[in-house]
Amino acid sequence: MIDPFADVVTLLQPVAAFSKVVSGSGRWRVRRSDAHMPFYCVVLEGACRLVANGREPVTLQTDDFVLVPELDEFTMSSLEPPEADEADAVPVALADGGFRIGAETAPRDIQILVGHCVFGSPDAELLVSLLPELVHVRGERRLATLVKLVREESRAQRPARDMVLARLLEVLLIEALRSTGTAASPGLVRGLADARLAQAIRQMHERPERAWTVVELARAAALSRSAFFERFSRAVGVAPMEYLLSWRMALARKLLRQKEGSVAKVAERVGYGSASAFSVAFTRHVGVPPTHYAQQHERPPASQQSSPGTSA
Structure with missing residues (x-):
């Protein structure tokens, strides 16, 4: 899990x-x-x-x-x-x-x-x-x-x-x-302390590539859409889809830094149907396009060979 x-x-x-x-x-x-x-x-x-x-x-x-x-x-x-x-x-x-x-x-x-x-x-x-x-x-x-x-x-x-x-x-x-x-104050820890919200958060982490909706996440938490949205926002401090976006962008940055495939491949792995849609979202969130971000974080070959890899 x-x-x-x-x-x-x-x-x-x-x-x-x-x-x-x-x-x-x-x-x-x-x-x-x-x-x-x-x-x-x-x-x-x-x-x-x-x-x-x-x-x-x-x-x-x-x-x-x-x-x-x-x-x-x-x-x-x-x-x-x-x-x-x-x-x-x-x-x-x-x-x-x-x-x-x-x-x-x-x-x-x-x-x-x-x-x-x-x-x-x-x-x-x-x-x-x-x-x-x-x-x-x-x-x-x-x-x-x-x-x-x-x-x-x-x-x-x-x-x-x-x-x-x-x-x-x-x-x-x-x-x-x-x-x-x-x-805990509002955040990931407090959200995970709530057994129902924890189910939805784990689903987002386990399958970030899925086109999640608030309704689907609420269903995972066994709550109505409105009850889930309010309970999640109060516990985690941000709305469910805002949390999902933050998590996807964190993963996307890691994948781009580690050269884990093309921009299109990274887009697919974090839940975007096209490279262009991902590029727009990434640029808005990070401030630079994904191609530029990857170039900014290029490492010399020796560093790449000596750096320990982590799984996505």
């Missing part, structure tokens, strides 16, 4: 950028507004407060995991943050590679693992739009274990390090997303 979670995460091509262990004590606050990368955090000990992208504050406790797929700015602080006019904390590097914030001499009352990853896919912006704005998972030790493995692997210089990191991050993202369910 096609798994939309795995589809999206695999296409994102997550790569570890960095991670670090931060210990703190007392009252402290750290702010960043220049991150612009996916952010994750696991609380190893204690509790803290997180405000990401202007959202409501989230209290994080031991073993909590947070993933923000698209982070513009954040403020992290102790549960009782400093006054507004007090200076922000400056993390101090420690000899063991970790960092310290807050009172330097007091016993630590919090320890967190924070990190950034990058999405290597040229379609990352599109794919991230299918994910929740913020994933907060509580009490899942599997996630804490996975993040620790990411940290250890990122610091080690072992054979196949980059490959292992990529696979660990894929598993980490999938585990975090499927642990969220109906608590």
Whole structure:
């Protein structure tokens, strides 16, 4: 069975950028507004407060995991943050590679693992739009274990390090997303948490080449057309056919980058009856015709030979 979670995460091509262990004590606050990368955090000990992208504050406790797929700015602080006019904390590097914030001499009352990853896919912006704005998972030790493995692997210089990191991050993202369910903000995860909508979403992922209609998708979900349209739009955040178009365009870009046949063949594989109709839709959605897009992403022969292939 096609798994939309795995589809999206695999296409994102997550790569570890960095991670670090931060210990703190007392009252402290750290702010960043220049991150612009996916952010994750696991609380190893204690509790803290997180405000990401202007959202409501989230209290994080031991073993909590947070993933923000698209982070513009954040403020992290102790549960009782400093006054507004007090200076922000400056993390101090420690000899063991970790960092310290807050009172330097007091016993630590919090320890967190924070990190950034990058999405290597040229379609990352599109794919991230299918994910929740913020994933907060509580009490899942599997996630804490996975993040620790990411940290250890990122610091080690072992054979196949980059490959292992990529696979660990894929598993980490999938585990975090499927642990969220109906608590997620509108997006693919929340849609898949609804058993009826999940049937329609899986059908779209399994057979993107089919000329789907809202009526057919509603039938797959065992709902009336109007009930399906409203329920899908509310859960996923976009209308059913808009989601289908986004998914088809993500697949089309991948096929064009990997030179998986002619434009006509790509058009057929993503549900278009003619190359001209596909070219019009692709140009409107991406901004350039498919032939130009393929040329822009041509790779030298050596790169093509060394790049691992992925199935459509």
